Amino acid sequence: MGAPPTGRQHGLAPPAAQRHSAPMHDIRLIRDNPQSFDAGLACRGLEPLSAQIIAADAAxxxxxxxxxxxxxxxxxxSKLIGQAMAQGDKDKAEALKAEVADLKTALPAKEDAERVQLAALQDMLAALPNLPAADVPKGDDEDGNVEISRWGTPRRFDFAPQEHADFAPALGLDFETAAKMSGARFAFLKGQMARLERAIGxxxxxxxxxEAGYTECATPLMVRDEAAYGTTQLxxxxxxLFxxxxxxxxxxxxxxxxTNAVREEILSEADLPIRMTALTPCFRSEAGSAGRDTRGYIRQHQxxxxxxxxxxRPEDSDAELERKTRSAEKILEALELPYRKMLLCSGDMGFSARKTYDLEVWLPGQNAYREISSCSTCGDFQARRMNSRFRREGSKSNEFVHTLNGSGLAVGRTLVAILENYQQADGSVDIPAALLPYMGGITKLTP
RNA sequence: GGAGAGUUGGCUGAGUGGUCGAAAGCGUCGCACUCGAAAUGCGAAGUGCCGGCAACGGUACCGAGGGUUCGAAUCCCUCACUCUCCUCCA
Known part of the structure; x- marks a missing residue:
């Protein structure tokens, strides 16, 4: 117990940054178009860095x-030494050995300098987020996001709708029992509530x-440094992260x-597109969000x-983002949950995203739309880190693939949305029709 | 947990400390033959980086990182991973 949680001491791989020289930004693009690179950074609210990067690269x-x-x-x-030895010219060989020895004494210092300089450049690049696509609106924060569309009409209540945190405990969403054993931001679901969450998933x-053509996968829930680095959590x-x-x-x-399923892979063009889905638990420390959403089931550690x-393929990623977002939307529509679709502005996008749509579901208890899905294209940003490539039909060279990800959907927040949208005056909750086949005969959550 | 065997290019798979960026086969591309295709024959072809307008030259890369050596795919060490056997376990 109590051993320091560092990979090295436990025989795992050293930190990915030390193992991978693959750049996350194409240094040649920066070199060739420093001004557009800086413009992209500016969209992210960052200072221009191209001059610094180019100087480090030149050094x-x-x-x-x-x-x-x-x-x-x-x-x-060394080759000449070999020849001299073969000819029996020992003097010549010795003279050459002396010359090589001189070269070798000078080398380590130079190599150290190179290593330091390379690390400096890589640290600089690894810390930079992906640059926004051309059609991403510029903005500093969520106020700059653009609403693309709305679906559904928020239900009219003939009573004052409550927040789920207020009425769901009576239906089996138990925070107190979870807190006893695990602390804040955990829940213990019981009976019909646990069944409903399972049904949703x-x-x-x-x-x-x-319907959407994704291949079901069951994946590890723990990954090594390199994988976390590949998808930019590191x-x-x-x-x-925990x-x-x-x-x-x-x-x-x-x-x-x-996404890391294709790390270090060279795929053939015929393999693409690859569409994968998984229903898994997710674990988040929520280190930066102390005090936010502390009530209710919106923001949990698990x-x-x-x-x-x-x-x-690169040319398909724009269309794939639309397709993926649509796959997520259809879930909300099937559950008859009103939502709006937002195009995130440059300042509100995640680190690895090039373009992101958020789907926000209507929560009558909170009288607000809340994020329930986020669909992003990362372009080649993650692929560069993972070294994930493909080979085109008839081509000898490899290209980076494009990667996209999206939630379809977050189960916990969907549970919240159902509770709040389907709540009844008597404290019960109706089950959406689409879920009935999964509910084992339960048609209603009742206190 | 214990013991052993492995990791080489798009793939399979050889490899003696110097002539190894690396045999051979498959696959790929070009040419020939063909009306066309198949088969066959001949030929070409790794990737990154540096320099160069280019031709081209240099350098690194044989799981990763160190070491020995004038010189390492080849010898040594550490680590990761894969496979086989034993043990244990849902």
Missing amino acids: LRALQTDIQASLARRNEA QFMIDRQTA PKFRED QTTDGRWLISTSEMSL FWKVELVSIV
């Missing part, structure tokens, strides 16, 4: 050139596999385990989610 290349010249001479001399994954957001005693990370979303991941 690195100067070091590399110097080192390569030394190595070239060493290799040349089953229903959603059935729809995504049967290195920047390590405080958002870590096991042997140094692995609990997934905060099955985006981590699904929740179920159906995730939708796509691996596609």
